[in-house]
Amino acid sequence: MPNKYRKLRRQLMDYFFTGLAGSLSVVVVGALVAIFAYLVIRGAGALNFSFFTEPPRPVGEAGGGMANGILGSLMILAIASVFGVPVGIAAGVYLAEFGRHRLAKLVRFTADVLNGVPSIVIGLVAYGLVVIEQRHFSAFAGGVGLAIMMIPTVTRSTEEMLLLVPQAVREAALGLGIPQWRTTVSIILATARSGIITGVMLAFARVAGETAPLLFTAFGNQFWSFSPGQPIAALPLQIFTYAISPFDEWHRQAWAGALVLVILIVGTTTAVRFLFLRSTLGGAR
Amino acid sequence: MSTAVEVRNLKAWFGPTEALHGIDMSIASTHATAVIGPSGCGKSTFIRCLNRMHETNPEARAEGEVKIGGMDIYGVPAVDVRRRVGMVFQKANPFPTMSIYDNVAAGLKLNGMRDRRVLDEVVEHSLQQAALWEEVKDVLKKKSGASLSGGQQQRLCIARSLAVDPEVLLMDEPASALDPISTAKIEDLIFELKQKLTIVIVTHNMQQASRVAEFTGFFLMGSLVEFDRTEKIFTNPSDKRTEDYITGRFG
Amino acid sequence: MGAAPEKHLSLQDPQAPGLGGGRRSRQTMDTSESKLSLVTKAEKVPAWHRSGLNLDFGFHGLLLAAALAVLGIVALIVAELIVRSTLAWQKFGLHFLAGSEWDPVSGMFGALPFIYGTLVSSVIALVIAVPLAVSVAVFVTEMCPKLLRKPIAYATELLAAIPSVIYGLWAIFVLVPILRVYVDAWLRRYFAWTGLFSGPAYGVGMLAAGTVLAIMIIPIISSITREVLAAVPQHQREAALALGATRWEMIRVAVLRNARAGITGAVILGLGRALGETMAVTMVIGNRPEIARSLFAPGYTMASVIANEFAEAADDLYLSALMEVGLALFLVTIVVNILARLMIWTVTRGLPVRAHAQ
Numbered sequence: 001m002p003n004k005y006r007k008l009r010r011q012l013m014d015y016f017f018t019g020l021a022g023s024l025s026v027v028v029v030g031a032l033v034a035i036f037a038y039l040v041i042r043g044a045g046a047l048n049f050s051f052f053t054e055p056p057r058p059v060g061e062a063g064g065g066m067a068n069g070i071l072g073s074l075m076i077l078a079i080a081s082v083f084g085v086p087v088g089i090a091a092g093v094y095l096a097e098f099g100r101h102r103l104a105k106l107v108r109f110t111a112d113v114l115n116g117v118p119s120i121v122i123g124l125v126a127y128g129l130v131v132i133e134q135r136h137f138s139a140f141a142g143g144v145g146l147a148i149m150m151i152p153t154v155t156r157s158t159e160e161m162l163l164l165v166p167q168a169v170r171e172a173a174l175g176l177g178i179p180q181w182r183t184t185v186s187i188i189l190a191t192a193r194s195g196i197i198t199g200v201m202l203a204f205a206r207v208a209g210e211t212a213p214l215l216f217t218a219f220g221n222q223f224w225s226f227s228p229g230q231p232i233a234a235l236p237l238q239i240f241t242y243a244i245s246p247f248d249e250w251h252r253q254a255w256a257g258a259l260v261l262v263i264l265i266v267g268t269t270t271a272v273r274f275l276f277l278r279s280t281l282g283g284a285r
Numbered sequence: 286m287s288t289a290v291e292v293r294n295l296k297a298w299f300g301p302t303e304a305l306h307g308i309d310m311s312i313a314s315t316h317a318t319a320v321i322g323p324s325g326c327g328k329s330t331f332i333r334c335l336n337r338m339h340e341t342n343p344e345a346r347a348e349g350e351v352k353i354g355g356m357d358i359y360g361v362p363a364v365d366v367r368r369r370v371g372m373v374f375q376k377a378n379p380f381p382t383m384s385i386y387d388n389v390a391a392g393l394k395l396n397g398m399r400d401r402r403v404l405d406e407v408v409e410h411s412l413q414q415a416a417l418w419e420e421v422k423d424v425l426k427k428k429s430g431a432s433l434s435g436g437q438q439q440r441l442c443i444a445r446s447l448a449v450d451p452e453v454l455l456m457d458e459p460a461s462a463l464d465p466i467s468t469a470k471i472e473d474l475i476f477e478l479k480q481k482l483t484i485v486i487v488t489h490n491m492q493q494a495s496r497v498a499e500f501t502g503f504f505l506m507g508s509l510v511e512f513d514r515t516e517k518i519f520t521n522p523s524d525k526r527t528e529d530y531i532t533g534r535f536g
Numbered sequence: 537m538g539a540a541p542e543k544h545l546s547l548q549d550p551q552a553p554g555l556g557g558g559r560r561s562r563q564t565m566d567t568s569e570s571k572l573s574l575v576t577k578a579e580k581v582p583a584w585h586r587s588g589l590n591l592d593f594g595f596h597g598l599l600l601a602a603a604l605a606v607l608g609i610v611a612l613i614v615a616e617l618i619v620r621s622t623l624a625w626q627k628f629g630l631h632f633l634a635g636s637e638w639d640p641v642s643g644m645f646g647a648l649p650f651i652y653g654t655l656v657s658s659v660i661a662l663v664i665a666v667p668l669a670v671s672v673a674v675f676v677t678e679m680c681p682k683l684l685r686k687p688i689a690y691a692t693e694l695l696a697a698i699p700s701v702i703y704g705l706w707a708i709f710v711l712v713p714i715l716r717v718y719v720d721a722w723l724r725r726y727f728a729w730t731g732l733f734s735g736p737a738y739g740v741g742m743l744a745a746g747t748v749l750a751i752m753i754i755p756i757i758s759s760i761t762r763e764v765l766a767a768v769p770q771h772q773r774e775a776a777l778a779l780g781a782t783r784w785e786m787i788r789v790a791v792l793r794n795a796r797a798g799i800t801g802a803v804i805l806g807l808g809r810a811l812g813e814t815m816a817v818t819m820v821i822g823n824r825p826e827i828a829r830s831l832f833a834p835g836y837t838m839a840s841v842i843a844n845e846f847a848e849a850a851d852d853l854y855l856s857a858l859m860e861v862g863l864a865l866f867l868v869t870i871v872v873n874i875l876a877r878l879m880i881w882t883v884t885r886g887l888p889v890r891a892h893a894q
Binding site: 013014025091119121123125127148208210236243 | 591594595596599600601603604606609612613617619620668669672674675679691694695698700701702703704705706708709782784785787805808811812813819839842843847858859862865866870872874877
């Protein structure tokens with residue numbers, strides 16, 4: 001084979017694969033843009049003031065909103081954070097500061113495994129743990145389910161952020177005769193503060209859109225509910241119910257709900273990225 | 286002259302490796318003692334054993350007797366030891382998220398000191414002792430410790446150690462990462478400080494040892510080869526290995 | 537061993553000049569004496585603080601409890617699923633996984649259609665997602681102009697932030713009509729011979745479920761692949777280039793080959809996600825417990841059947857059967873996840889540990 005021809009072939013292959021990878025990337029980014037554009041158009045068209053202030057109206061009646069679902073979601077997320085965040089952070093601190101032996105490795109591995117458990121299974125477990133015991137669906141049960149999902153994420157991100165704190169900072173504190181617990185709480189956690197907040201917010205955003213664990217725990221509710229012991233509406237649940245319903249008006253509402261939910265999640269994620277991640281440990285490194 | 290630190294048969298390990306092979310040393314109080322030797326000779330390990338920082342490495346272990354002011358440091362909680370034995374590290378390590386003021390006050394605050402008046406006083410005094418007060422007194426609470434220059438950071442770390450009023454100050458190559466001017470400032474500081482407290486300084490710089498210290502110990506491969514008055518070590522060492530090192534025949 | 541130190545320390549010479557000891561006078565320090573006496577040691581540290589050791593102990597215990605809670609939760613999940621599904625596995629045994637009849641009315645429960653649906657929809661998802669995801673990763677790390685790197689990486693991560701239920705909503709109103717009107721006919725024309733594309737095209741069905749799953753698992757596969765590619769040492773790339781390789785040859789020889797196990801791990805992790813994904817699939821798969829060869833036909837997955845039927849399952853055996861489906865799903869995803877972690881680990885473990893090295 002002439003050398004010249006081979007060289008050309010190699011060059012063409014190079015162009016071909018670069019072009020292929022490039023165009024497939026365009027497809028992926030294009031899909032994202034398409035999804036977002038459609039969501040914004042349909043959602044914005046259906047959004048109005050009463051969406052944020054009213055609970056749903058009966059079928060056939062126009063108007064109404066998902067105000068109860070928004071409140072319900074916030075309540076469930078608050079319950080989830082109360083349980084999930086402290087445990088997650090404490091476990092993360094344990095892994096970062098004492099995590100060099102076999103038990104810590106097991107915990108780290110288990111957290112990763114827990115992260116991969118399907119959310120519907122978490123729903124089953126929350127049902128078994130709370131709903132069966134209490135004999136009724138409740139916001140609390142939904143919160144427990146989401147808390148279980150938050151813990152591994154918070155644990156691993158906390159650990160990662162603490163490991164970024166230079167060893168010199170630990171030594172400086174211990175060298176002053178500050179007890180270990182004080183060093184950890186007042187120096188190391190304070191140093192990694194913004195990173196840990198970022199991790200918590202990302203975990204929060206991740207579970208905010210979860211539907212499967214709420215199906216048979218929070219269950220949903222067409223009306224206002226303010227009690228953690230009662231079945232409660234949640235934004236993702238309501239989107240699901242409305243999306244698979246046969247009513248056009250409900251479909252419109254589902255798009256509006258989806259837009260609100262995505263703005264909440266993507267907004268949180270992006271804001272956190274820009275506000276905190278930049279400044280994390282800015283002075284420490 | 287009294288003895289501040291009494292070391293008897295001190296051995297230290299990293300995992301299975303013995304890094305110090307039975308050190309005996311009596312360190313004179315209110316003087317500076319230099320510890321010199323080639324890299325890896327155990328000099329850092331040695332001073333990290335004096336305030337039990339050595340054992341913060343989970344692989345590490347130490348054995349033997351170290352008495353500071355009559356207190357056996359391996360018989361009391363490590364935290365209490367470190368309150369009485371301050372340490373300045375090779376690389377300046379101010380707490381990155383704290384202001385200058387909070388850095389200096391950290392040791393007291395975190396040990397439970399709440400009185401503002403006392404804190405203010407100690408902070409000012411410590412910064413003065415560390416010859417940093419004039420440079421930072423207007424930005425005490427505005428600037429973070431990490432925003433200072435390298436030399437200033439190191440003096441801040443010294444001030445932070447002084448604030449808890451230690452009897453002994455351990456310095457692990459405190460000037461090795463600094464420029465000559467900053468180094469000179471640190472050395473001046475050592476002169477001031479050793480009037481009041483005992484200083485043990487690890488250095489790879491023999492000129493520095495000869496400038497700041499009254500006593501010098503020469504470490505080689507985990508053993509203390511020779512320990513004597515600095516003058517004697519540098520002009521008329523009794524051990525051949527010391528002489529080789531001093532005259533530059535070793536690493 | 538050198539000179540005995542005591543001998544020299546007994547020299548009564550506090551002002552030992554050393555070589556330069558006399559360079560400084562001590563005057564500067566005199567004022568400090570009185571100041572420091574203001575704050576004696578006893579004043580500085582309250583007595584209760586001296587008991588720091590006990591607090592350390594308690595603190596450690598507290599953290600340990602939280603860490604153990606993570607283990608406890610997983611143990612609880614396993615226990616819960618096993619206990620609540622006892623009825624079903626006592627009654628059906630292994631036949632539960634092999635039986636293809638799912639009839640709550642007559643109390644017959646065989647999970648095979650769900651297992652089949654879960655596997656098929658996930659495989660379709662992988663077939664679509666893997667080339668796309670790996671391409672994005674390779675393009676971002678090796679080819680594209682620096683300026684585009686972050687936006688593309690960020691865009692794929694945004695895909696991961698969209699909740700499952702919204703993918704489902706989008707799939708019902710956008711994806712399914714597109715499949716029904718354009719793609720189905722095209723596949724039928726050119727690939728009918730495979731037997732995979734026949735029967736009525738509702739739009740909803742295995743293909744729709746697999747497609748939406750594909751979009752959902754692209755971000756995880758591509759972000760982990762990116763990590764793995766970044767872990768390939770730069771000198772490997774340079775070595776290939778120095779031999780006169782073109783960029784593509786360099787990627788093929790030096791990058792992809794080195795990262796092979798890690799990319800496989802990323803794909804398996806994506807598989808794990810696909811297997812357990814619930815809402816979007818439930819909304820477009822058609823929800824019919826049948827095993828059909830055609831990908832146009834409706835199906836059902838393990839996750840969907842739980843989502844759809846659990847809240848209305850009235851009798852104990854029905855509940856128990858659904859719990860057993862959950863248990864099977866849990867075990868499968870765990871195995872898949874562990875496998876993936878191990879494969880990714882084999883690639884990235886060589887990296888320097890960020891931790892504690894400073």
